[in-house]
Amino acid sequence: MDVTVKELQSELAEKEEEIRRLKQLLNMREDQEERLKVYISPEVDVGDKTYHERLSNADISRYSRQLILPEFGVTGQIKLKSSSVLVVGAGGLGCPAAIYLAAAGVGKLGVVDYDEVELSNLHRQILHTVDRVGVSKSLSVAQSCFRLNPSVLYIPYQLQLNSTNALDIIKSYDVVVDATDNVATRYLLNDACVLANKPLVSGSALRFEGQPPPPETVTNCSEGGVLGVVPGIIGSLQALEAIKIASGMEPSFCQRLLLFDGLDGTFRNIKLRSRSKSCSVCGEKPTILKLIDYEQFCGAGATDKNPDLHVLSDSSRISAKEYASMLNDRVPHVLLDVRPAVELDICKLPHPALNIPFPLFNKNISQVASQIMQVVNDQCHSTTEQPDGSTIQVVCVCRRGNDSQLAVDLLQKKLLSTGVNLVDIRGGLYSWTKQVDADFPTY
Numbered sequence: 001m002d003v004t005v006k007e008l009q010s011e012l013a014e015k016e017e018e019i020r021r022l023k024q025l026l027n028m029r030e031d032q033e034e035r036l037k038v039y040i041s042p043e044v045d046v047g048d049k050t051y052h053e054r055l056s057n058a059d060i061s062r063y064s065r066q067l068i069l070p071e072f073g074v075t076g077q078i079k080l081k082s083s084s085v086l087v088v089g090a091g092g093l094g095c096p097a098a099i100y101l102a103a104a105g106v107g108k109l110g111v112v113d114y115d116e117v118e119l120s121n122l123h124r125q126i127l128h129t130v131d132r133v134g135v136s137k138s139l140s141v142a143q144s145c146f147r148l149n150p151s152v153l154y155i156p157y158q159l160q161l162n163s164t165n166a167l168d169i170i171k172s173y174d175v176v177v178d179a180t181d182n183v184a185t186r187y188l189l190n191d192a193c194v195l196a197n198k199p200l201v202s203g204s205a206l207r208f209e210g211q212p213p214p215p216e217t218v219t220n221c222s223e224g225g226v227l228g229v230v231p232g233i234i235g236s237l238q239a240l241e242a243i244k245i246a247s248g249m250e251p252s253f254c255q256r257l258l259l260f261d262g263l264d265g266t267f268r269n270i271k272l273r274s275r276s277k278s279c280s281v282c283g284e285k286p287t288i289l290k291l292i293d294y295e296q297f298c299g300a301g302a303t304d305k306n307p308d309l310h311v312l313s314d315s316s317r318i319s320a321k322e323y324a325s326m327l328n329d330r331v332p333h334v335l336l337d338v339r340p341a342v343e344l345d346i347c348k349l350p351h352p353a354l355n356i357p358f359p360l361f362n363k364n365i366s367q368v369a370s371q372i373m374q375v376v377n378d379q380c381h382s383t384t385e386q387p388d389g390s391t392i393q394v395v396c397v398c399r400r401g402n403d404s405q406l407a408v409d410l411l412q413k414k415l416l417s418t419g420v421n422l423v424d425i426r427g428g429l430y431s432w433t434k435q436v437d438a439d440f441p442t443y
């Protein structure tokens with residue numbers, strides 16, 4: 001009975017939250033419509049596209065500094081105002097891209113993102129705010145842009161762009177900006193834009209670099225890290241390119257790739273080879289005539305959410321709570337932390353740990369295994385047997401409980417004959433915060 005009441009309460013809370021968000025969206029749309037009546041100049045409707053013939057006085061004041069640019073001028077502004085841009089991804093790249101497109105006066109701005117704002121987004125996803133943690137990212141970006149320029153029509157899409165919905169959404173926009181963070185969506189957007197004949201402006205930013213990384217090193221901001229200003233620079237460049245295309249100016253990166261290195265402050269501009277006649281998407285005899293399953297094609301998910309690995313059997317895993325009891329009971333063991341050294345400065349479990357970052361396991365497992373055995377032997381006075389005859393435990397931990405499993409798996413094969421008992425902490429430091437110490441930081 002209790003469970004049912006709890007379930008109903010949580011369902012009710014979810015519904016209330018949904019109603020709150022829908023009300024927010026409705027208010028925003030109503031407000032927008034009101035202001036649009038004041039701001040928008042006379043329009044001529046041609047099919048499903050709205051063309052503006054002239055600029056209002058408010059437009060002239062607002063855009064005056066770009067109107068006096070001979071390369072852009074009134075013609076460019078009117079074209080921009082008649083155009084629509086879809087920004088896919090409302091994160092580190094999408095925020096700067098969207099705000100500059102809105103500020104410059106694009107006519108319609110669509111923003112796609114399935115995710116919600118998290119605290120760890122705010123150092124670089126600068127249109128979201130502390131009070132919007134938990135709110136839809138696409139809505140949050142639309143709200144921030146609306147505050148800057150209410151004359152733009154904003155369409156937030158809280159959904160994951162996939163092979164089923166992509167063409168339908170893309171077809172009502174003139175330019176598409178890829179501000180996502182995973183390979184499957186990048187392929188999807190490429191093919192969808194070729195099929196729909198829409199220009200695509202792609203960008204990527206990781207660590208200190210604004211460039212696509214080599215496939216074997218593909219990671220994401222959550223794993224690889226990123227200095228917030230780097231996506232700011234790349235997203236702004238994407239906005240510039242999209243504005244040029246939408247306003248009828250010459251694009252700069254057609255068949256070109258710009259590489260940015262924030263560590264040494266350099267830009268490199270690389271010429272790409274021209275369209276291949278044999279390309280299966282845009283070649284002379286294309287074989288891809290409709291969107292395919294890009295997650296399967298890339299062998300990777302279309303979100304950067306890390307799936308939980310299940311590599312070890314239950315007997316090789318302990319919970320964070322069980323480890324806390326081990327510490328409490330002073331059970332002798334070796335704690336092996338496999339996170340990169342830089343992450344140890346952020347937080348550590350309350351027990352001295354041997355730190356061997358996980359990439360070293362793949363590089364030289366023999367050396368790693370002997371390093372661990374040395375520490376185990378030192379601790380047990382040259383024996384793996386404890387006074388009561390049981391074997392000593394090596395407890396492996398990482399941030400989320402994926403690398404720790406892979407590390408234990410590799411070590412178990414290597415140390416099979418030594419009698420060392422290897423386990424990992426299920427869910428890593430995340431579950432330590434959840435199960436043992438709510439004050440322990442998560443990152």
Ligand SMILES: Nc1ncnc2c1ncn2[C@@H]1O[C@H](COP(=O)(O)OP(=O)(O)OP(=O)(O)O)[C@@H](O)[C@H]1O
Pocket residue numbers: 088089090091092093112113114115120121125137159160161162179180181182185220221222223302303304
């Ligand atoms: N297929 C997709 N459809 C809609 N949104 C997408 C899709 N793929 C990625 N995104 C969105 O693109 C954005 C990419 O931005 P970014 O990498 O800065 O954010 P993040 O995923 O929140 O970062 P972190 O890795 O720190 O969690 C994310 O908000 C993500 O939800």
